[in-house]
Amino acid sequence: MLRTAGFTNVVSMAGGIKAWQGLVASGPPEAGMSFFTAAADAAELIALAWLLEEGSRKFYAAVAGMPAAEDAAGLFSRLASAEERHKASLLALYRDAAGREPDPGFPRDMPIARGADDRMEGNVSVSQALAWAGGKETHDLLELSMALETDSYDLYIKMGRTVPGAKAQEVFSRLVAEEQAHLARMAVLLDRSIAGGKRDG
Secondary structure (H helix, E strand, O other), rough: OOOOOOOOOOOOOOHHHHHHHOOOOOOOOOOOOOOHHHHHHHHHHHHHHHHHHHHHHHHHHHHHHHHHHHHHHHHHHHHHHHHHHHHHHHHHHHHHOOOOOOOOOOOOHHHHOOOOEEEEEHHHEHHHHHHHHHHOOOOHHHHHHHHHHHHHHHHHHHHHHHOOOHHHHHHHHHHHHHHHHHHHHHHHHHHHHHHHHHHOO
């Protein structure tokens, strides 16, 4: 996001100070958008976004059922539903960009999607994220989800600049606004979760 805003001297401290435990740093899977650098045109970029939204849907649906996420289960369920809506918007946009209906194997049969089947927003492995999430506290799950949604927010800003057409601009503006709303709801729940943990301690 800082690079998008024009900053050039940007460094990532993966995991952050909260992940530091003695001499070993451990934290959630690191989000990044490198998977999109291979996209050759607008239609392929949209297809990849669709696939990553599906990965995020799987992640949120699974997290909603985790015992640790009980107080945020409703939010994670709504996020899973939101990813379905995003997929529908991206599919309609793909039809416009490609000028045709998608093939039956869309998007997994596309060369650009090879290796992306286990990926979600932030280019994070769904299976790796779910393995990490097992046994974590709600605030840990919210922190990872906020990193993913922030990455998605930044991605849709960039896609709005890349994919031509008024309809594309409208779709990506709406997706950006929805990601902002998701982040705001997560921040409120995260504050409550951290405050509750302090009271319990």
